[in-house]
Amino acid sequence: MTKPKILLQFDSDTHASVFDAVVAIDAGVDQLLQYGGIELTQVRDLTHGAMFTRGPQDLHQTAIFIGGSNVTRGEELLAAVKDCFFGPMRVSVLLDANGANTTAAAAVIAAARHLNLAETTATVLAATGPVGQRVARLLAGQGASVKLASRSVDRAADVCETIRKKLPQANLAALQTSNSSEVQSAIAGSQLVIAAGAAGVELMSHENLNAANSLKVAIDLNAVPPVGIAGIDAGDKAADRAGVICYGAFGVGGTKMKIHRAAIQQLFTANSLVLDAEEIFSLGQQLQ
Incomplete structure (x- = not known):
């Protein structure tokens, strides 16, 4: 039985x-x-x-x-x-405390639909938060060059060192983004930006988004107004906004939920699994 x-x-x-x-x-x-x-x-x-x-x-x-x-x-x-x-x-x-692993996996999977991550330069805003750290780690694991942006460059540097302990080959840079000018510098030359900040905190303005000439994909993981990237709607799912493919929190959320359910189901296939960020991301890739 x-x-x-x-x-x-x-x-x-x-x-x-x-x-x-x-x-x-x-x-x-x-x-x-x-x-x-x-x-x-x-x-x-x-x-x-x-x-x-x-x-x-x-x-x-x-x-x-x-x-x-x-x-x-x-x-x-x-x-x-x-x-x-x-x-x-x-x-x-x-x-999956605070949904950090499943949310980060869903965001990176969304980006990978439109970019070859191994040839991508990415900026992660609020990269020292729980979701941002995992987004940066997963991107680096896929071969992307990742700029970790935070209000504190020292905290960003600490996260870089933590990731390098797991991924010695990771191409990482720590940047400070305490004002609009620094945000603009942080996203310059990036094809991808992912905002992983706290609810109701704008990290990137309309002006920043419009001036980012190299940007191809923008993903905002905050659904609470004001959103993290001005100009992105929480429901955006591969929406083209002035030539930039945009995802909002709800646009990524469907994938996050599929991954969450699949990860729980996977637990009961063996008694030896430990599902952390990388394992959850791999599972999400299999669902595509």
């Missing part, structure tokens, strides 16, 4: 995400066990409970999803979960 698919939802927020719970159910999970406000000290006992209640032959029917709005804490939770595994005693685990 086939065991039911059980998903444990580890969430660093006080209340486990309803959004992530609905997606899990829509992805075919039979039983969802939610844990909000989870602390690192609680991870071992919860994970062991998932590992030791089924035999190795049935562990692929149990999995862990790590969410919450704090991506750094999500990464810590992932490391703590992985530390619990040994030999065949393990379950598959997916990290």
